[in-house]
Amino acid sequence: MQYPKNYKKVMGLDSSGSPNQLRAANPRAERREIADFLVLNLMAELSAEFVVGSRPAVIYVENPFWGFEMDLSLAIERSAAGKFEHDLYVVPKALQSEELTEDRIVGCLNEGRCFMILGRPLEGLPRTMRGKISEFAPVLRELPRFDHLSLAEACRLFYDLKDAPTIHSEPWIKQVQPRDFLVNALACENLIERLKETVLARVQGFSADNGIPLKDFHGLGLARSFIEDLISDLHALAAGQLSWSDVDRGALFAGPPGVGKTSLARTVAKEAGLRFVSVSAAEWMRAGAGDSRGFYDVLQAMSDDFSKAREYAPCIMFIDEIDSIGSRESFSGHNAALETQQVNALLQEIDGFDGRAPFVVLAATNNPDRVDPALRRSGRLDRVIHIPLPNSKALEEIWKHYLPDENILSDAERVRLSKLSLGCTGADIERFTRVAARAARKAKRELTFTELEQQVLSIPEVGERSAIPEETRRRTAFHEAGHALMVTLLGRGEEIAYLTILPSRETAGHLKLLPTTGVRQGTREDYLNDVRVLLAGRAAEELVLGKPNISAGAANDLERATAIVSWLEQRAGLGLDGNLGVFDEALADKERLKSIVNRALGELYLEVLKMLERAREILEHISGRLLAEDSLTGAALRDGLAAFPANQN
Secondary structure, eight states: OOOOTTHHHHTTOOSSSOHHHHHHHOTTHHHHHHHHHHHHHHHHHHHHHSOTTSOOOEEEEEOOOTTOHHHHHHHHHHHHTTTOOEEEEETTHHHHTTOOOHHHHHHHHHTTOEEEEEESOGGGSOHHHHHHHHTTOOEEEEOOOOOHHHHHHHHHHHTTOSSOOOOOOOGGGGGOOHHHHHHTTTOOTTHHHHHHHHHHHHHHTTOOTTSOOGGGOOOOTTHHHHHHHHHHHHHHHHTTSSOGGGSOOEEEEEOSTTSOHHHHHHHHHHHHTOEEEEEEHHHHHHHTTTOTTHHHHHHHHHHHHHHHHHHTOSEEEEEETGGGGOOTTTOOSTTHHHHHHHHHHHHHHHHTTTTOSSEEEEEEESOGGGSOGGGGSTTSSOOEEEOOOOOHHHHHHHHHHHOOOTTTOOHHHHHHHHHHTTTOOHHHHHHHHHHHHHHHHHTTSOOOHHHHHHHHHTOOOOOOGGGSOHHHHHHHHHHHHHHHHHHHHTTOGGGEEEEEOSOOSSOSOEEEEOOOOSOOOOOHHHHHHHHHHHHHHHHHHHHHHOGGGOOGGGHHHHHHHHHHHHHHHHTSSOOTTOOOOOOOTTTSOHHHHHHHHHHHHHHHHHHHHHHHHHTHHHHHHHHHHHHHHSEEEHHHHHHHHTTSOGGGO
16 A cells, blocks of 8 residues: 555644644544544545546445444545545444345435445355345445555554654564554554564464363263364365365354363364354443443444454354343343344354355353254254263363372372262362362472362361350261261262261251262152151251250251152152142142141151161261261261171161
């Protein structure tokens, strides 16, 4: 690009003083100056071709500078003033607000004016709008990206240099954005190096080099097959062996928090050799919070992120928390129309990638049912990939990943930790190792199994015992011992992770059971065993302390026991009298249900009292150890019970 020496006069910026003085007087002067510079040559060309009174036309100007649309539109208006008549619309905002319509285009042309659109590449528009614009044989123009000559001239003008610096042609220059000048607004020394560092740092931010190799990603289950196929297809696409139509262009990762949905998307980008653009739908929604124009701010944030992805294609675009945008099936109230437009805007953005290769949109949610069904239709996020919690074998590999030093854990200890951490995620394991390592450093000792077990089991640290009355400690010890003993008597001792009489915010003590690894049959007896365990804490208090000294600490246990028996009777078809009916609250005979539940709980409670009475020696043993040690792991408890006759436990 060549710029006239009277550049400031042409652009109306020759008022008084240097550019720096202009910026001091008006904080937007720098943005204006940059925008005017970027449109100067294009507008000179258009003004010569479409002088006032000449033929009308649809002019589509492709804008490669994301996040700078409004500044550029104002610069176009300033430059075109008095030179050629036109209506200007900025995409995607004009699409989202429904200002850009076929009727408006026709009306503008009939009145002899030009209809100008400033936006993303034409092929990136939704198919329907792309078709409408193409009907009018648009004049296509593009705001040129920077090259080494235009960048040198821009530096001379923006930074008030006497001469343009010498800049050699390098690939990074094509990635220069207007905001790079804003970031380095006060830079003068080493200006080009500063700009280069800014651009390269931004580009590096979209690198997936720090992704986890797929071979080190454990616990994917059936999702691994999809990931391997997608990576293989992307490699074949890059090699020209597949067409874009043969590749999955979108997928929805669904799973509980912490299973690695974001890390998995980054892994896909790393393995496929693509850039990784990670955004958050929750951040889009936050952009519009607390502002009367919040709706437009949400659309702008969304548009900016998709423009970023287009800028750095080929890439993987990852949208986290996509359910934050909501589903049109659940919208109601006075905001429903605006919320619907936000979903429509997201659909338009995703549809806008049609034909641009290779570009894959991966999204993540903890709640797939809250994602708008239209987002999951063919051509969008049409594959729902469920990421499960890791099983015991996968957890063993995850522990190995975070603790590669073989001197820290033996194989047996690693297997033990994997069983203890069933139900946890890779993110949980990372946190356990980090916190345990900190505890070991604080104690000035090497990290061992003990610190890791403490974190996995969430065993409370020993506090000030004197703050807890001795009678309370004793009652809590018998209560928790009752729960633990009943689990053992029912043949489920291996499920005990730990028990403690150290108080938390919610309870005076706690028994933690490990998640079961097998498929539970779900029989009536299985559920009644759960009830027996819940009732055993109160029963132990009554057995040792007497009925008048029972505390209200079992209230939560009784509530849960009542809920289980009620569910068996009312909803599971496993009632006491063989009732097969399944009733909701409105249809249930509440008095009859209350009578049946009370009778069942009473019978079970008496049964539990008898079982504990027969094993009272063991109950005393467990409670004594709890009073002495505060907490017991399941392994320590089982070792202690090994001394008792097998027929007792």
